[in-house]
Amino acid sequence: MRILLALAASLALTACGLTPMYAGGAQSASAQGLAAVDIPAIQGRGGWLVKNALEARLGVAGQATPQYRLDVRLDDSLEALGVLNDDTISRERRILRARYQLVDLASGAVLLDATAGSDAGIDVVSSEYATIAAEQKALENLALEVADQMATQVALTMRSQRPAQP
Secondary structure, three states: OHHHHHHHHHHHHHHOOOOOOOOOHHHOHHHHHHHOEEOOOOOHHHHHHHHHHHHHHHOOOOOOOOOEEEEEEEEEEEEEEEEOOOOOEEEEEEEEEEEEEEEEOOOOOEEEEEEEEEEEEEEOOOOHHHHHHHHHHHHHHHHHHHHHHHHHHHHHHHHHHOOOOO
């Protein structure tokens, strides 16, 4: 009975039209398109973190001749949330936002113009070192989150731009 149920469920999934984004592995249209994206330097420590995370996710590391360019502008801010009676800050929020455009180098056309962002709460403690370490760790985590969002949107754009391979 379980085998028949599993078989019926697998047949239903194949009929729904879902196809894996990276079907074909490194030879898929999506993977080859992602490897052809050039990511220029992004300003600041957050920019360095986001660029490295994007390169890891897109698999660019000099694997293909660039056909696309991903222009990224970051906005990194730290704001006080909890202010105590003696005007000391007890909580901060670090916000990392990215505005990015995927540009086709051959035509100059902007294929994707989007934003990505995330934020994290930070407890401000009596140790200045611990607070600075928490702020830096929050930036590292936010850079990974923003890079994930950007890589997903770029991959979806690549998938829609390139014809599907059989």
